[in-house]
Amino acid sequence: MVANSNLYNLTGYEEFKDDPNLKVDLTELVVEVMPEHNHIKIGSSEPLLAKWKPVMTEVGACYTINSIAVLDVSVTKSDRNETRIPMSCKYSTQSCYWILECNNFIDYYIHSPYDVANIMLPPSSTYPSLNRFSELTTMETQAGPGVRELSPRTRHCLYTSEPTRETRRVYSTNICRQDCRGRLALKLCGCQPFYYFYDDGPPCTPAGMWCLAKNSHRLATFDSVKCICNQQCLDSVFREVSKEEQIWDRGPFQSRGAMRLTVRPPRARYSRYIVFHLQDLIVSFGGAAGLFLGASFISFVEITYFILEGILRYRRDDTKVLVLKRREPYENRIKELDIIIREHQTNRVY
Template sequence: MNTRYPPHHENQPKMKTKCMSSVTKPIISFSRDFCKETSMHGFIHITAPRRHWVERLLWIVVTALCVWGALDVALGQLQRYNESPTVVTLEKDFRSWDFYLPALTLCFNNRVDNKKLPAVVKKYFEVDPSDDQYQYYVRLVKAIANSDILHLEGFQEFGDLETSVDMFGVAVDIMPDYVIKTKSSDDISYPWIPVMTEAGVCHTTNCLAVADVAVGPVRPNATADWPGSCAYASLSCFIITDIPANGRFYIHSPYDVMDLSVGWTDIRLTLVRTTELSVMESRCGAGVKDLSPSRRGCSYMDEPRLSGRKVHSTNTCRLACSSQLAKDLCNCVPFYYFYDDGPPCTPKGMWCLAKNAHILLKNDERKCACVPQCMDSSYKEMTIEEQVWKNPPFNQHGSIKYSVQAPQTRYTREIVFHFQDLVGKTGWSVS
């Protein structure tokens, strides 16, 4: 039985061939004309007359490799322009510099005002001094106020207490009203701002990164003169603080908050301490701030990378990692990180954190990826002198003086790959 297909089936291969021919012929013709007329090296040899087909093939391969190489170099230059146009240099033209005084954070050893205890216990626990449970809640208030994230042993007595307690409010309301006096070589005002840290309620000055950690509203002009600075030619550059009670001093960058894991200085009544510091600063050159954070490889303080934060700093980022670790360990956020979302810790939750203090200290060996700061200062102690005054009236206070040695080097982030460099190098690679 013979099967005959309709006529249109026999015409399909011919129609496909004709369509392909109508598409390829103009392309081949255009390519031939381009190779004959272009001044670009190599192309003319592909279509030149009296060439062996092997030679044409070699010229096609060589030309393709050259085009690929030029494109690869051009794309590499474009990637460098987009991702890494800056470099950190070591600057040594120190005679014209101004440098910054350190930020100071003072944490008193006793953060409980005994006169405020009845009112605070009544406010948060509705218990009067005549109540049998009064002393129990007094001990709880003291455990809250005098604790820090690495020393939570005071919550052992309250390890079974699951009652929700506004620990942030307790710590703030019970703190003593200390008067801290400060004087500096630049004669500007250094008010002390109460802040919540991993060491509890402390006081800080000359610090610009207080917006997230301040326990109350900060006056608009409170930080207007900060950070305090000195010129290289200054005869002295110092900041002196008199304290009314024993405490710990933390020195840190004016663009960052304190780090509990970094060394501190104990200061007590009768002690007069003088410490000389060295400083290494990081600055930025012209035009760097106009780049995006990803291109310049750092962030300024007014470019917060965490949701709900007002400032960016290295330790602000680290605190966010610690807060997340606390949530992972005990399903709650301790009051030191009051600005973070999550269920606040009860006394039972704080005791849970106490049992995991060794993990909190090392951040559970987790890597906390934080973007570097564009503006930063790092301080190191060089020399220390101490003197003890045992006779009144000098034994009623202590003081500490920080003198900063003028730096002779600093890091500066500069743009080394501008748009003009991109155009020039791309043109060179193509030519």
């Protein structure tokens, strides 16, 4: 029951809400019953370098691949270098595709490699004997040179390496929304759902999870609480444009389910560029001055130079020098007076 629950379907906790002896770490319980991913086979049009990473989402413990926003939600210790660059695909005569095969029922959440799964969107499900063909389109958002050096307030977006909280290691739009829901859950029920094991606050017991079940609609809509999340400077949003399902009731594929994901080349791409640099301002100012005043930028520099030179020269000419005469020592003055008196007395005798 715990492993199959999600943030918006917690009604199963009602029968355990009044059990005082049920004090268990729900996060550890979900991780312990988490199945292995070895039975999932992957094929792709490009060499596969990414690895499956166990993460905690709002639908419980899952495995993710090709995502660089898992440092906070990973249930195992992750290195930033392991998921630094997402996989890419070069469009040529062959299309970009992924094939996933499994002999169990699986829900696949397809999301941006710069974000975590959004459970508000429906998953793509497969089960044994079902072959599912999905065609996806993507809308990419990129940033041009020099954009990263600008402040977030100026560029109106955040990179994955710019978390908004000290307890976070990465930033993404859905992680920001999870933070808002976590604060709301703490306000409504006094605890955090075990899905947010990385967040501050006491984890919910079964009684706390039942409290969240009664307020699931408020968590889904943020209960009119203002949740401001910045856009991501780098992003790639996938949407399913067509799908086809086939049932294999005989043969080797009867016991396995498969899903083939094909990605169309993007027809449009959003990019942030700096359209007006400081040097552009200088050039524009000089051009306007030359057009209306008949002067160039160097003319203003020369005018400023001559004004400063005149001010400094005026201050230098206005300075008066006070010359003080040297005063003889007192003893020398006494001797001179004594000689004068003696000479005067001698003249009187003769």
